[in-house]
Amino acid sequence: MPVQGDVVCTVDDPRAIDLSGLVATADGYVSIVDSQFDTDQVVIVYLDQACQVTRTLRYPTPPRDPEDLAVAPDGAIWVADIGDNINAPQRRQTIALWRIPPEGGPPVIHRLTYP
Numbered sequence: 884m885p886v887q888g889d890v891v892c893t894v895d896d897p898r899a900i901d902l903s904g905l906v907a908t909a910d911g912y913v914s915i916v917d918s919q920f921d922t923d924q925v926v927i928v929y930l931d932q933a934c935q936v937t938r939t940l941r942y943p944t945p946p947r948d949p950e951d952l953a954v955a956p957d958g959a960i961w962v963a964d965i966g967d968n969i970n971a972p973q974r975r976q977t978i979a980l981w982r983i984p985p986e987g988g989p990p991v992i993h994r995l996t997y998p
Contacts, residue, residue, distance in 0.1 A: 892934035899928045899936050904951040906960065911937070913960055915949045925949065927962065927983065927990070943989050947975060958985030964992075 894902065894914075903917040911931040916924060922945035929938045948966025955961060964979040981990035 894934045896936040906952055906954050917949050
């Protein structure tokens with residue numbers, strides 16, 4: 884049976900709206916803003932342990948619909964740009980994984996297709 888978790892903190896920064904995916908890091912949390920009409924607002928959000936936004940990171944090219952993320956054993960963060968909303972005007976032919984190096988820097992895209 885599911886159990887209710889404890890509230891750790893509340894995200895209330897206007898830069899961190901419509902969050903999708905969440906990972907814990909040594910410094911706090913990382914999440915992604917998705918489903919925005921303005922692709923400039925689709926960013927990666929870094930939060931401290933009190934859920935205050937410490938910085939945002941833009942993608943070098945517009946992402947389609949990032950939905951989730953994970954931390955790799957080497958500390959890199961992988962963002963899964965895998966969304967394909969049913970009401971999208973065009974169905975996507977590829978998905979993408981964005982890798983943020985553990986030492987920081989811009990996300991690097993890796994495109995994938997299904998056979």
